[in-house]
Amino acid sequence: MVRKVFTEAVIERLERRRNGRRYDLMDKDVPGLAIRVGKEKTFILVCRLPNKDNPSRLTIGTYPKMSVDEARTTAREWNVYIRNGLDPRVALKQIADQEETKRRQTFHSLLVDYMSTLPRRERNRHANRDIGLFKRSLLNPKHNKFLETPAADVTDLHITALIEEIRDRPARVEAIQCLKHLRMCFRWARSPKRREHYGINVNPTAELTVQELSLFIRSRSRHLDPREIRALLKAIDKMGYPFGSYCYMLLLTGQRKDDVAGLTWAEINFHENLWTIPSARYKTGVDQFVPLSRQVRDLLVDIRQGLPGQYGPFVFSFTNGTTKINCFSRAVNRLRELGQIEFSTENPGLRIPHWTLHDFRRTVRTKLAFLQIAPHVSEAVLGHGKIGIQKVYDQYLYLGEMDDALQKWADYVEHLKASGQSPEIGDNYSLSRKNPKKIPPKPKPALLIDLKRGAR
Numbered sequence: 001m002v003r004k005v006f007t008e009a010v011i012e013r014l015e016r017r018r019n020g021r022r023y024d025l026m027d028k029d030v031p032g033l034a035i036r037v038g039k040e041k042t043f044i045l046v047c048r049l050p051n052k053d054n055p056s057r058l059t060i061g062t063y064p065k066m067s068v069d070e071a072r073t074t075a076r077e078w079n080v081y082i083r084n085g086l087d088p089r090v091a092l093k094q095i096a097d098q099e100e101t102k103r104r105q106t107f108h109s110l111l112v113d114y115m116s117t118l119p120r121r122e123r124n125r126h127a128n129r130d131i132g133l134f135k136r137s138l139l140n141p142k143h144n145k146f147l148e149t150p151a152a153d154v155t156d157l158h159i160t161a162l163i164e165e166i167r168d169r170p171a172r173v174e175a176i177q178c179l180k181h182l183r184m185c186f187r188w189a190r191s192p193k194r195r196e197h198y199g200i201n202v203n204p205t206a207e208l209t210v211q212e213l214s215l216f217i218r219s220r221s222r223h224l225d226p227r228e229i230r231a232l233l234k235a236i237d238k239m240g241y242p243f244g245s246y247c248y249m250l251l252l253t254g255q256r257k258d259d260v261a262g263l264t265w266a267e268i269n270f271h272e273n274l275w276t277i278p279s280a281r282y283k284t285g286v287d288q289f290v291p292l293s294r295q296v297r298d299l300l301v302d303i304r305q306g307l308p309g310q311y312g313p314f315v316f317s318f319t320n321g322t323t324k325i326n327c328f329s330r331a332v333n334r335l336r337e338l339g340q341i342e343f344s345t346e347n348p349g350l351r352i353p354h355w356t357l358h359d360f361r362r363t364v365r366t367k368l369a370f371l372q373i374a375p376h377v378s379e380a381v382l383g384h385g386k387i388g389i390q391k392v393y394d395q396y397l398y399l400g401e402m403d404d405a406l407q408k409w410a411d412y413v414e415h416l417k418a419s420g421q422s423p424e425i426g427d428n429y430s431l432s433r434k435n436p437k438k439i440p441p442k443p444k445p446a447l448l449i450d451l452k453r454g455a456r
Contacts, residue, residue, distance in 0.1 A: 003028045006068045011041060033075040035063065043071040045078050050085045058089065105198050107154050108147035111138055114185040125258065125281060130181065137166050137178055151189065152199035159204050163213050176215050179208065223363040226416055228343065228352050233417045235338035243331040245303060246316040250357060252296050252410050254364030254382055256283065257357045261324045264313040265304070273297055273403075277383075284385045291403035293410035332357060364409060371408050377401040 003026040004010055014037050017023060022038030026046075036042045036057075043060040060066065060074050078088035115134045119127040137143050143165055146158045159182060167175035186203045188194065195201070210216065224232065229251075236244040236251075250260050259277050267276050277288040292300070303315060312321025336352070343352050361382065368378040380398045385391065 002026065005029060006033070006035065006072075008068060011035060011063055011068065014041060027072070027075075030072045030075045030079075032079060033060075033072060035071075043075075045075050045088075047079070047082050049082065049087050105151045106147065107144075107149045107151050107158075108139065110151040110189055110198060111147075111185065114181075114188055115139075117188070125283065133174065133177055133181070137171075137174060138162075138181070150199075152201070154204050156204045156208055159208060160213065163208075163215075167213065167215060172215060175213070176210060179205070179210070179213065179215070220359070220362070222353070222355055222359045223366045224355065224359060227347060228339070228355070229363070229413065230416055231343035231346070231352065232335070232339045233413070234342040235335055238338055239331070239335060241303060241306070242316045242318060242325055243335070245299060246325055247335065247357070247360070248299060249296060249316070251360050251364070252293060252299075252413060253290055253406065254361050254368075254409075255288075255290060256361065256383070257328075259288070261316060261326065263315045263324075265315060266313060268292075268300060268315075270297065270301075274399075282383070284383065286385075288383045289397060289399055289402075290381075291399060291406055293407045295410040295414060296406075328357065367412065368405055368409060371405070371412060373405045373408070374401070377405050381405055 006027045006029070014025065014035070016037060016039070020038075022036055024034045024036050024044070024046075027033040027035075032046045034044050034046055034057075036044050041063040043063065043066060045058045045060055046055055047058065048054075049056050058078065060071055060078075063071075066074075081088040081091050111134060115131055118124060118130050121127070124130070139147070141147055144162055146154060146162065149158065159179075163175050163179050163182075166178055183203075183205045186200065186205055189198045189200050190203055232247075232251075236247050238244070239247070246260060249263070250257060253260065253275075255277070259282065262281055263275070267278070268274075269276070273292040275290040275292055277290065279285050279287050282288050300315070308320070310320070312319070312323070314321045314324045316325040317323060318325060318327075336355070340352055343350065365378055365382055368381065369375070373381075377398055379386075381402050386394060
């Protein structure tokens with residue numbers, strides 16, 4: 001076969017044969033590169049493909065749509081595939097398919113796919129809240145400018161810009177939560193089952209830290225002092241059921257606000273004076289047992305006796321018990337206003353510093369220490385899991401000790417509300433459990449627990 005050095009001028013002079021039969025001309029520079037002259041001038045690669053006995057002619061492109069330099073470049077690339085035992089057409093199709101998959105699997109589709117798994121994740125008590133966070137910040141084009149970027153092309157620079165934009169709204173806490181979810185999202189996408197689908201080989205959040213993103217959050221130390229507690233107790237009385245009663249339960253038990261909000265009548269055993277928070281909705285994934293002080297029991301009895309006959313399962317509800325209490329912001333602001341009015345009455349010119357519902361829980365823990373309750377009992381009251389070797393060997397529930405601790409705390413609160421003064425240790429302010437309010441209709445059978453032995 002004739003060989004020549006391909007140039008634009010050489011190819012322009014090539015003419016079709018008079019008999020109409022096509023012919024090939026080989027290039028001297030690139031092995032296998034040829035041009036087939038017929039009705040069109042077509043660049044081809046003459047090669048022996050893997051597992052083929054006879055030479056093959058692969059079409060590269062037509063002249064002049066493809067220049068000589070482009071044809072040489074393509075021919076060299078194809079020769080590399082062939083030397084590696086690959087059919088260049090198959091290899092290029094795989095690459096094209098990967099690029100198409102990469103184009104379809106955008107940052108947006110990755111976030112949506114991960115968000116859809118949140119309700120199914122084990123022990124995710126905040127799935128609805130997390131989904132709201134995704135829609136509000138991560139899937140909002142106003143804040144996330146990289147939604148149409150292929151997921152595999154998202155880098156730490158993109159993540160940094162996204163988190164800083166949320167941080168500077170300002171929404172520093174939300175930025176931390178978004179960073180946490182993005183870390184889990186990319187870790188999820190890089191699992192063996194999904195890595196090829198999304199094409200993500202590197203986790204862009206791996207090296208990002210809250211320090212580098214200036215997301216410092218100081219641990220809160222806010223807790224209520226006796227004067228503030230007294231003012232808020234009066235405000236709680238004015239608000240009444242359901243939100244006032246909810247806050248009173250929150251303050252007397254020290255449990256998490258979502259756990260108190262989700263309280264159902266089926267969880268209360270009036271005969272054993274015990275509230276059992278099921279593991280399915282508790283943070284640590286185990287049942288949490290909360291002994292009921294006399295004050296809490298009386299509160300629940302009053303609520304139950306004041307409810308209509310057709311009432312739903314939830315104790316604290318704006319919807320006749322069919323749904324649990326929610327939409328705290330407006331009610332909390334109202335409680336702050338009423339609390340400030342009561343506080344100013346007894347402390348003219350002074351204001352209550354900002355507080356949150358979670359500060360009630362910190363207040364309980366602090367006051368239990370003031371009441372000389374053992375630290376491990378106080379931690380059990382709050383439902384903090386045991387750590388280290390204690391978690392393995394100490395399986396005692398401390399229910400009797402928790403019962404005494406919560407009764408002391410409830411008596412302290414009642415004394416504070418009545419007298420306005422914080423009692424000193426040793427003062428005789430403890431109130432007995434004699435003459436409790438009449439038990440409402442017997443609930444469905446629940447766990448019978450010996451409070452003093454602490455055994456299930």
